[in-house]
Amino acid sequence: MAKKTYLQALNEAMRQEMERDENVFILGEDVGQFGGCFGVTQGLFDRFGEARVIDTPITESVIVGAAAGAAASGLRPIAELMFVDFIGVALDQLFNQAAKMRFMFGGKAKVPMTLRMPQGAGVGAAAQHSQSLEAWFMHIPGLKVAIPATPYDAKGLLISAIRDDNPVVFLEHKMLYGLEGEVPDEPYTVPFGQADIKREGADVTVVATASMVQAALAAAEALAGDGISVEVVDPRTVQPLDMDTIIASVKKTHRLVVAHEAVGFAGPGAEIVAQVAEKALDYLDAPVRRVAAPFSPIPFTPPLEKAWIPNADDIVAAIKAIS
Incomplete structure (x- = not known):
């Protein structure tokens, strides 16, 4: 398999689906000749033209409303x-x-x-351009919410989203756009509601999303030298949420840490922890720990932003606290 970046995987997914189905089109601010704010739609305007890669006014209500109306009309x-x-x-x-x-x-x-939106901190974009808001969307019946953490999942989940007959919120972490991984050239799908065990382990389960998946894998590698075996579970979609895989992992390891960049209070981890408490409390041998951002707006200054973002060291500390 060829190695591609997360960004390239997303671009390829859209190109292949637009080639497959003439009803697929793109709309948004600067998605055309400019290629998108982060370059994800680069080259698609040249390939498909202005009728299918549409630059819109700077009005998000128009973008989302037009997409909903077009979708209801068969596009x-x-x-x-x-x-x-x-x-x-x-x-x-x-x-x-x-x-x-x-x-x-x-x-x-x-x-x-499909509503694609970059999210997450780390690029110095400050409080109004850096939030992780998946908890908002997973709370609304009728929406599906994908949050890929790898290039492979990014392409497969985006193709699944485009082919789905329901509205899908597709969240892309800005710090993952340059992440490389193996991605098939041909189109493929990753099913919604099917978590992926990114690393198998026996001593503690870490459920992580988006950029925290990479942090969790780094933490697992660091703790392996201390004899702690960490299982990393990536939900891949938070609506639908694959609690069966998470519960099975907790029943195996008897310990749970949930890691996400969204703020901890009422974040996506709260739902995961609540369901584990309802369905597998007797299997836990230690208190659950959440690794999440503090309940504050995201600072602009680089040192403060770095301190605000959860990281692998935070996950290591949480695991050691319950091991």
């Missing part, structure tokens, strides 16, 4: 917002329209739209 839009933080001005279009349309029309309406 398969891929909408891009420059930053997940900007979804606030389009929540009605996403939460009240796209997510609910299929239910309110008795299943007769389909809304096959």
Whole structure:
């Protein structure tokens, strides 16, 4: 398999799906000749033209609303917002329209739209451009939420999202765009609601998402020298959420750490921990630990931003605290 970056995997997924299905198109701010804020749509305007790679006004409500309407009309839009933080001005279009349309029309309406949004800290973009907001979206019935952590998963999940008849929120961590990994040249899908065990272990389960998957793998490698065997579970989608794989891992290791970059209070880890408490409490031999960002806006200054972002050392400390 060829090695590709996370960004290249996303670009390839969109190109192949646009070649396969003429109903697939892209819309968003600067997605055309500029190639997207982070370059993810680079080259697609030249390949498919302005009718299928559409530069929109700087109005997120228009982007999401147009995508929802186009999807309900039989097209398969891929909408891009420059930053997940900007979804606030389009929540009605996403939460009240796209997510609910299929239910309110008795299943007769389909809304096959994909909403791609970069999220996460680490690039010095400060409080209004660096949040991780997956907990917002996984709380809304009718939405699916993908959060890939590797180039392989990025391509496979994006193809699954484009082919899905339901609205999918697709969250891309900005610090992963340059991550390299093996990615097949041909199209393939990664199923929603199927977690992946990124590393098998016996002593403690670490459930990690997005950039924290790489941090968890680094922590597991560091702790291997101390004789602690860490199992790293990547949910890949947080809606649907594969609790069966997580519960099975906890039953094997009897310890749990949940790691995500979103703030800890009411973050996605809270749902995971709650379900483990409901379904596997008797299997736990130690208290659960959460590794997450502090409950504060993200600082701009680089030293403070670095201190704010959870990392592998934080995961190591959490594991040692319960081992």
